[in-house]
Amino acid sequence: MTSTSLEQRKSRAGARSAQKGQQTRASILDAALALSSQKGLEGLSIGALAEVTGMSKSGVFAHFGSREELQISVIREYHNRFEEEIFYPAIREPRGLGRLVAMFDRWIRRVTVEIDSGCIYISGAVEFDDRPGPVRDALADMVRTWHAALHRAIEIAREVGDLRPDTDARQMAFEMHGLILALHHDARFLREPGAVERARRGFEHMLARYAVAPADGSR
Amino acid sequence: MTSTSLEQRKSRAGARSAQKGQQTRASILDAALALSSQKGLEGLSIGALAEVTGMSKSGVFAHFGSREELQISVIREYHNRFEEEIFYPAIREPRGLGRLVAMFDRWIRRVTVEIDSGCIYISGAVEFDDRPGPVRDALADMVRTWHAALHRAIEIAREVGDLRPDTDARQMAFEMHGLILALHHDARFLREPGAVERARRGFEHMLARYAVAPADGSR
Incomplete structure (x- = not known):
């Protein structure tokens, strides 16, 4: 065996191990996201997560050094999914009202799905x-990022003339x-029907x- | 000492004791309301309340047999104060838009005060x-009671002709x-200025x- 092939083997084994570590981390994060949707971020603990995933506490701990780090990772993961479901598809729409409507529509649909999970x-x-x-x-940073994206979409819709010039984005x-x-x-706490239609x-x-009302019937 | 005066003394002593009991209950409830505004209803426990009021756990327990009963008493007390601050003064306004505006105005003011307490x-x-x-x-019953009062105020404003006939109260x-x-x-979580003005x-x-727009300048 040459030293080169030994290096190659070591490197491949290292890559496999890193990949496996990432997969484990992702599956813990999945479980953590589900748990905190139901029990709140404060209901999230290394112990509860170990129970749900069937791992040892020290196994979970190895991936997320502290409960706080775990909570922050969950917030980041939630934010990534929120962006993928709402923001990225919406900004593929042309600049203007269509994009803003797509954002609101996808936001509504997401909340509708979350009525059972929170x-x-x-x-x-x-x-x-x-x-x-x-x-x-x-958490506040993520919420502000989303609000800033909304403000920008409104400003663009105003710039292209779809919204009235005096529209205040905020x-x-x-x-x-x-x-x-x-x-x-209304939907999650009061379990009242009709809330989606009202929104x-x-x-x-x-x-x-x-x-801005269309100047003619062409739009 | 005649038996009558003994009865009277007993009765007076009983009344004093009942009054003192009610005062103690009211002051525990005050502390419970403050505590649950800050820590949430789930942050409320007989133990925490005993610590805040300087009473023994058994003393608190004697007034509110269980944590659940304590939480429900807090909700009722909160609701009573909400009605006294918002509902009763508003319904002294004449039927119509003025009454509805008074409700919203008082609601806004209450939330503004609660920005620090929750x-x-x-x-x-x-x-x-x-x-x-x-x-x-x-909790849901109290919220529904308030929503029903709002619906009724909107319906009355529609009936007297202040709101458009096609106004959907809900x-x-x-x-x-x-x-x-x-x-x-925005005000409590994001600590953003301008939220009251936006509302x-x-x-x-x-x-x-x-x-309904006033038919002439007389309104």
């Missing part, structure tokens, strides 16, 4: 609203967010205020 | 959205609630849609 952004905001620290900071995003929060509250109708009411 | 309705909805049981039921209440939730989220402006936008 939304980490919404429950997390209540869990951490008076608990300073890195978990709260991570005001419009605030009202959109309100509809999403009311939907989550959609509320958005139509907003568009009647903010959108 | 709102039991909003945090409770997230805490108990997937925990069936009597605490969740009590839709309008849903949109009002959304503004309140977005205010609570007020959002309500003005709603009124531009739902309210």
Whole structure:
């Protein structure tokens, strides 16, 4: 055996081991996301996660050095999925109202799916609203990133002339967010039917205020 | 000493004791309300309350037989105060838009005060959205009572001709609630300035849609 092939073997074994480590980390993260959707980020602990995944506590601990690090990793993973489901498909739409409508529509659909599981952004905001620290900071950063994306989409729709020139992007995003929060509250907490339709109708009411009426019937 | 005066003394002593019991109960409830505004209804325990009030656990327990009963008493007390601050003063306004505007205005002011302490309705909805049981039921009942009062105020404003005849009371209440939730989220969780003004402006936008424009300048 030459030294080169030994090096190659070692390297391949190292790559396999790193890959396996990443897979384990991903599957722990999957379980952590499901657990914290149901029990809240504060319901997340290395012990509970070890039980769910059938791993040892030290096994879980090896991947996420602390409970706080685990919570932050869950927030990042949630944010990545949120972006993949809502943001990236929406920005493939042409600049303007169509893109903004796609964002709201996908946001509504996501909350609808989460009525049974819970939304980490919404429950997390209540869990951490008076608990300073890195978990709260991570959560607030992610929420602000999403709000900034909404503001930008509104500004673009205004720039291309789809929204009235006096549209205040922060005001419009605030009202959109309100509809999403009311939907989550009525559907998940009160189990009331019709909340999705009300959120959609509320958005139509907003568009009647903010959108520029088409000059002719061509749009 | 005649038997009558003995009866009278006993009765007076009993009344004093009952009064003292009620005062103690009221002061425990005060502390419980403050504690659960900060830590959530789930952060409420007989032990924590004994520590805050300087009473023994058994002393607290004598007034609220269980943690669940304590949580439900807190919800009822919160609801009573909510009604006294928002509902009763508002229904002293004449029937119509003025009364509805007073309700929203007082609701906004209450949430503004609660930005530092937290709102039991909003945090409770997230805490108990997937925990069936009597605490969740009590909380949902109180929220539904308030929503019903809002629906009725909107219907009256429509009946007296202040709101458009096609105003859907549940839709309008849903949109009002959304503004309140977005205010609570942005002000309490994100600590963002301007949320109160945005909620007020959002309500003005709603009124531009739902309210009947005055036929002349007399209103």
